Every structure is written in C-alpha cells, then in structure tokens.
Amino acid sequence: MDLEYKEEEIRFREEVRKFLRENIPAELSERTRKRQHPTKEGTVRWHKILAEKGWIAPGWPVEYGGTGWTQMERHIWSEEYARAYAPGTASFGLGLLAPVLLGFASEEQKRKFLPRIYNAEDWWCQGYSEPGAGSDLAGLRMRADREGEYYIVNGQKTWTTLGQHADWIFCLVRTNSEGSKQTGISFLLIDMKTPGITVRPIHLLDEYPEVNDVFFDNVKVPAENLIGEENKGWTYAKYLLGHERTGIANIGGSKREIKVLKELAKKSQLNGKSLLQDPIFSAKVANVEIELMALEMTALSLVADGAAKKIGPEASILKVKGTEISQAITELLLEAGGPIGLAFDTDYIDGHSDHAVTGDDQAATLASNYFNLRKITIFGGSNEIQRNVISKLVLGL
C-alpha cells in the first residue's frame, strides 16, 4: 500500500501545469472561468493547439497520435486541465467516435477520419438518442435501408449536443427489424451536408441551445460509411461503455469548484459572519468535500500500479458519485451567491458582454450552471440506469 505519487508523476504534473499555464489563450481560460458558453471558434482554436503539441488524444494508441501516458498520467492531466480552466475540445470525435473507429473500422476509414478528428477539421456529433429511445437506446427506430451502394436514412435523432456546429454525425440506425431489438442496429457515419438533413435547436431550461433535434428525410448515405458489419452496431456502441476510466468522475473539476465555492462562501455574509463559518452551510460543504475525497481514492485505485487492465462496473460508481458531487457543488454555489443570482443576463452568459448587468459577474452564471448541470445525472446512461448496471453486473440481481 502506497499512496504517494512517484517522482516522475510529480514531474509530469509540473510539466503539464507549465504547458497549460503558458499555452491556453487567456481569453479562452477567462471565458471558462466566467462560465460563459464556449464558441466553436474558441474550442477549435484550443483543440488545434493541443493537436500541435501532440496532447489532444491521450487515450489513442501511440501510432495514431496518442501520448502513451500511463493511466495515472492521464488522471493527472485531466486534473490539471480542470485546474487551469482549459476550455473544451471537439470531444465527440475524439472520445466517443474514435474508439469505435480504432476498434472496428477498416484501415481506409481510419486513415480517412482519424487525422481529421485529431486536427479538428471535422466537428462530429452523436446520433444515438431518439424521441422514443432514451435510456432504452436499443429501441431506436431511425431506418437505414440498403439501396445499391447507398443507405437511405429516414427518421429522427435528438439531444444531439452542439449538432449545430457539426460537419458529421455518427449514428446508430436500424438496418433490420427482425429478431431482438439489439440485433438489427448498425453504426453509420453521415455527412451533415447531405441533402435531407434538418437541424433544429432545442433550448434547455437555461435557454442555451446546447442540443438539437436532427431530422433525416430520405438521406442518401454511401454504404462505405458503414462501420464494421451491418447489424453489429449495438456491440460497437456498447464497447464505448467503460472506455473512459476516471474522466467521468470529474475529480479535478470538482476539486476546483469546491475551492471556488469556499472562496465565494467566505465573501458571503450570514448573521454577521462569513457563510463559510456558518455551521449549517459549512457542514454541507464539508460533506461534499469528504465525498469527493473518498471518490478520489476510488478513482486513484483504478489508475494506480496493479489496477485491473479492464475497468468494469466501477465506472458506474464513478459516474453516479461523480455527477452527484458535481451537482451538489452547483447547488451550494447558487446558494452561496445569494439573491443576486436571480438576475439572468444571457448577453453575459453568451459572452456578448464583458460584465453582467448587475455588476456581479460571478453570481451571474451560478443559476445557469446549476440548471445546466442537472443533465449530468441524465445523460451517458442515467444514474438510475447505472444502478441497474451495478445491480445486474456486480450484484447479480
């Protein structure tokens, strides 16, 4: 039993910290720190900086541009990434599509798509959910009928995150209606410029059009865009589950946010003391911090020496606890901000103005942050689905 970081890991942390400090464009980290919505341009700009450094796709095999980092180094990287307020990247291609391509695509497909993902030349979005297929994803109905060298695609995808920016969409489509609903699903790549595709933004409760409906009306997709075998798409999609080891727990982000929370609570007043000195509020903060300390140990145990090569249902524990912790912090932040958090200034939140209408920039985004992050216990397999997974795979119920 040894809970110390190795010397080379400490050096690695210093190296990435230095790189992040010196290379994140100030206006981008500032935007992240202010919790303003990112722009496509900013995201792609930062993505390209990381690509040039060779650090955009740590999880990929080295021959395709991966960093060859250990699991522990990847954990340290994501922690430092959050600490530095680094902006997001064009992550759907990198994190969700690329593993499927690497596992199941033809060499030609890999050569065609992976470099463009790496360099953010294509912005990918995910076409999994449908109006009738959420947690029960295998119930999806969007049809892809083979006609010669093409699939003719008809149907609808929904909750397509940042689909308004996308050049391409990777979809699960139904190619066969016989047998069990899992068996007739295929994995298909579709160019968003193809005639017959309509994107309609969905405004979330924070008024952010973060997701979209995407409609497909007789969309002609070259058959060469099929990944792997027809009707095997469900296997490929499932392969992704558990692919991410500890990123899902958002340990680094929550550590950073607890610090922000304490700073805010120190400035806020209650009964002539700082809110952080209030026994009721401080107890809530402490409970979240302790929960995070425990989860960090769970996450570290999965990336330490001798950890199992393949992560199993632990991913579900990380997802459930990690998202609960993140949400609890957004709730406490909103509480600590006080009544000025009622003001809702979309110009500021969208980054169109430098300062909030109230003059209190920090408080101006606490509500949208709170509302927006309710999604994290719903997406990526809702926390109830995660409990089903634990119950089946670990408990055997």
Added chain:
Amino acid sequence: MDFRLSDEQRQFADSLRRWVEKDYTFENRKKIIYSDTGVSESAYKTLVELGCLALAVPEDSGGLGGSSVDVMIVMKELGRGLVVEPYFATVLGAQFLRQTGGSPLLEDVASGQLKLACAINEKGAGHELFNITTSALAAGDDFVITGEKTVVIHGGQADGYIVTARSSGDQRDKSGISLFYVPASAPGVSTRKYRTFDGQRAADVVFAQVKVPKSGLLGTVGQAWETVDSVADYGVTLLCSEAVGAMEIANSLTLEYLKTRKQFDVPIGTFQVLQHRMADMLIHLEQARSITTLAVVKVETAGAEERRKCVSAAKVRVGQAMKFIGQQAVQMHGGMGMTNEMSISHYFKRLTAIEMTLGSTDHHLSRFIAQPGFATV
C-alpha cells in the same frame, strides 16, 4: 501509488479469515457474548498465536512492528466475524504506550500476557476526550488519581488501564492532561461491569485515591493532549477498518437474502426498488472503503492537521455508510431482520456501536470543519 496488499499481507488476512469463519461462527460467538466474562480466552490465544497482537508492537519490544495497514487488515477481518475479544482495546492501549516513548509492558501485550483498556471517557463529556475531571495530583514521587471513567471498552476484562487524568487547568482545558498506566489490581481501583448493546463488554472504572508510581506516568505531566488526540485518531482508523469488514458481510447477507427470499412468487431481488437500494449500499461501502484506506495510511504518515482532516473525513463517511447499510440491511430482511437470532441484526448493532465510539459522525464533521485548512483556500 499502489493500493494492493503485499502477498504476505494477503496470506495473513486469509489465515485470519479462515479461523474466523471456521471457529468464530455466529453460534460460537453467541455462547461467548452470553457467557459470564463475555470474552473467550482461547479465541484471544489464537489471535496472539496468529501474530495479531505482535503486529501492534514494535520489533524492539518483541513485536512484529506492523504498520497501520497491517492492523487495518486484522480489524477488517474481526469486523467481518463480529469478533468481540478485547483486541481493539488492547491495541489502542498499546498505541498509547508506543506514542509515549515505549514501555516494557509492550512485550506482554505482544505475548498476550497483558490486556489493556483505555479509560478515556467521562460522564457528561460526550465525545470530548479533553473534558476531564479525574485528577492526578503529585504526591512526592508518586501520583494520586481520583475520579471515575465511563464506558471503558473491555474495562472489566483488562489487566491494566491507560488513564487520562487532569494535573492542572479547568475541566475542558487541553493543557494540563496527563496519561498514566494503572494496573487493574492497584488498590483503590474498582469496576462496575456491564454489557454493551453490540455484544461487547464495558465497565465504569472508579479510581479512589489510587497511588501510581512515577513509572506509571506516560509522557510528560500536563502535556498529553496531542498524544490522546493522535492515538484516538489511530483508534478511529481501527474502527473504520472494522466497520468496512462488518459492512462487507452486512451487504453480502442482504444480497443473499434478496436472491432467496420469495414474495409474490418471485425473489424479492427482482424488484427494482430493492435492487437500487442494494446498489446504493454497494456504493456506500466502496466510498467507506476508499476513505478508510486514506485515513489508515495518513494516520501514520501525515502531519497532525492532515491526519486530523483525513481521519475525521473517514469517520464521517464511514458513519454515513454504517447508518445507511445497517438500517437498510435490516429493512430488506423484513421481520427477520428484527430478530436477535439473525446475524444481520448483530451487524447492525455493531455498526451502530462504532458510530458511538471515538466520536460520532457529527463530532468528526465539526472537527473536519474546524481544521484551519478548511477555510484556507
């Protein structure tokens, strides 16, 4: 970083587990807890033979010089079997001796000749270990201890006591506290023995003008608080380890019950409401296990503030897990969980007892917040 136990540690845990599962069965334990003394001399002898006591004693005092991780392994296995022998009390006492510069008594602890109990609680003091009225007055080269200690775990089964007493200052002062070793046979020592609800034994110990020679003073007069605080933290990590073991079994018993108990013609484990409850019990256990590992390592390696922070965090998180798992295990066993003949109710009782020992969840939450680092961001 490496969370694995060494091969040696795993083998040791295995041999201890085999003994607990074979010889310390629920039926045998029942005989022990309802016996006159409430402990088993032969079971204690086995613990000595397996080296469990020696692990808690440094090598230069005839022990094996085990780490806190080694002792954690013992406590976890004892927790799995709800072992009621005076191991925790003795090891905690030994830690007082170690942290005050060592003592020839440690050899007797390692060899099983000396069982210790820690007389550190007083009536009305709650979980405040510095809240002490028992006095220790200097009388020539000797000290005279007068006062009463309450709920001394295994106080009726011990050969000697580690006693906190006040040499100076007010009742709640952290300065002025001294530590003593007092043999149970010393004139003026008397006990009122009783059971605790978890099948263990405790006693109120009265010190009526007990004369203690200078050699019985542990550490420096009036300056024992830091030691008491630190040894109590060590004790908390032992209890958390025991709790993890007990929760492992509480969970597995409950899971087994879900799979076998039928209602409405199906196993009750097919009901999603119970599946999710069971999944939450698993998550609680994993969180408790993780933070216990942190505390067990830090209690031995970290500076005082970091130690307090991690240990209190562990008692808080384990406390929450113990309450959830204990209560839900009984709930899911239905009426059977309410009976004294089912072992699950005994796990629930032990988990509840641990919550009440060496600081409750709220006590430690408040201590966690009180650390200067909490507000220094």
